[in-house]
Amino acid sequence: MAGFALVGVILVLTLFAPWIAPYDPLEVNVHNRLSGPSAEHWLGTDQLGRDILSRVLYGGQVALKVSLVAISVSMGIGVALGMLAGFGPRWLDRALVVTFDTVRSFPTIMFALAVIALIGPSLNTVIGVIIVTSIPLYARVVRTQTLALRERDFILAERAMGASTFRILRDHVLPNIAAPLFILASMDVPAVVGMEAGLSFLGLGVNPPTPSWGSILNDGYSYLRNSPWPIVAGGLPLILVTLGFTFFGEALRDILDPKLRNKGQ
Numbered sequence: 001m002a003g004f005a006l007v008g009v010i011l012v013l014t015l016f017a018p019w020i021a022p023y024d025p026l027e028v029n030v031h032n033r034l035s036g037p038s039a040e041h042w043l044g045t046d047q048l049g050r051d052i053l054s055r056v057l058y059g060g061q062v063a064l065k066v067s068l069v070a071i072s073v074s075m076g077i078g079v080a081l082g083m084l085a086g087f088g089p090r091w092l093d094r095a096l097v098v099t100f101d102t103v104r105s106f107p108t109i110m111f112a113l114a115v116i117a118l119i120g121p122s123l124n125t126v127i128g129v130i131i132v133t134s135i136p137l138y139a140r141v142v143r144t145q146t147l148a149l150r151e152r153d154f155i156l157a158e159r160a161m162g163a164s165t166f167r168i169l170r171d172h173v174l175p176n177i178a179a180p181l182f183i184l185a186s187m188d189v190p191a192v193v194g195m196e197a198g199l200s201f202l203g204l205g206v207n208p209p210t211p212s213w214g215s216i217l218n219d220g221y222s223y224l225r226n227s228p229w230p231i232v233a234g235g236l237p238l239i240l241v242t243l244g245f246t247f248f249g250e251a252l253r254d255i256l257d258p259k260l261r262n263k264g265q
Contacts, residue, residue, distance in 0.1 A: 003247025006240055014060035021054035025211045034227040044229035046219050052233045055211035060237060062123065062212045067192045070127050071185050074134035079181065081135065082142025083169050087150055093143070100136035108133045112199060121204045126196055134188065141184060145177040179252075186249035190242040197238055213237050 013020060022042075029049030036044045043052040085096040112129045119125050149155055149172075158168050193213075199205035200214025201221075208215060213234050220230025 003244050003249075003251055006244025007248050010060065010237075010241060010244060011064075013057055014064045017054075017057035017061055021051075021057045023051035023054045025050060025054040025058040026209050027051070034223060036227065036229060043233045044227060046216070046230050047223050047226075052216065052230055055216055056213070056233050056237060059211040059213045059216060059234075062206055062210065063193045063196060063237075063241070066123065066127055066130065066196045067189045070130040070134065070192055071188055074131045075138045075181060075185055077131075078135045078138025079142050079174070079177075082139035083146050083173060085139065086143040086146025087165065087169060087173065096139070097143070100139055103132065104136045106133075108195070109198075112195070113204070116199070116204045121199075121207065123206050123210075126199055126205050130192055130195060134192075137188075138181065138184065141180060142177055145180060146173055149173055149176055183249050183253045186245050186252055189245040190238075193241050194238060197234075 027050060029045070031049065032041075032045055033047055033049040034045060035041060035049075038044070041051050041053065043056065046052055046055070081096055085093045108129075111133060112126070115129050116125055146169075155168060155172060158172060196205055197212065197214035197217065200212040201218045202214075203218065205214055206212045216230055216234035220228070220232075220234055224231060
């Protein structure tokens, strides 16, 4: 319930940021720069006098967009490749496994830095890097689950009755591997949000003045001696996202895993 509540609050604040935010996140007021929390600015202002609370709320939209798009696309491609590897011929399985291992052999941050250095920093570049590095993770999980299912009696019965491979994968394999995928996706949200924030902190993510939790942290670090509030405001959402989606993922695992559900009963 704690994870569900945190996730719900984060989603509501993010989705309704244009109506909840008290100020325009790009509005500059240099006469009120680096001020502490007050009735007008609940989390204070940054070095340009911009309202930090508004920037945090709008920064959540960036984090939500990156995590939603990157995880959805990478999971969709990973599911397709993983089922092909697990249900296809042996040579295709070996080729895909080598490809997965090759992609995963590169450190994610170093790979991201190399791609951004070639293409240039942008939100789409960050999303693309996360998609490429996340596909092997989902594909390997799906491949393992598919290999465990392909010799089960109900699969063999479908094949004996002449069912096509596409029908077997769609109607029998995919429903049986959906639960681990949802659990993995919920656990991946903090990692994706953290990567986007880290790259934005380094100036390699979203382009200024677009608000991002990572760029808020970067601004706060530069002016830490003047005001600690940007650091607090930028770091707190990352902590809450990590706790919320981790608790939520563990709860999904307990609910969707029949063994854990029966053990709890």
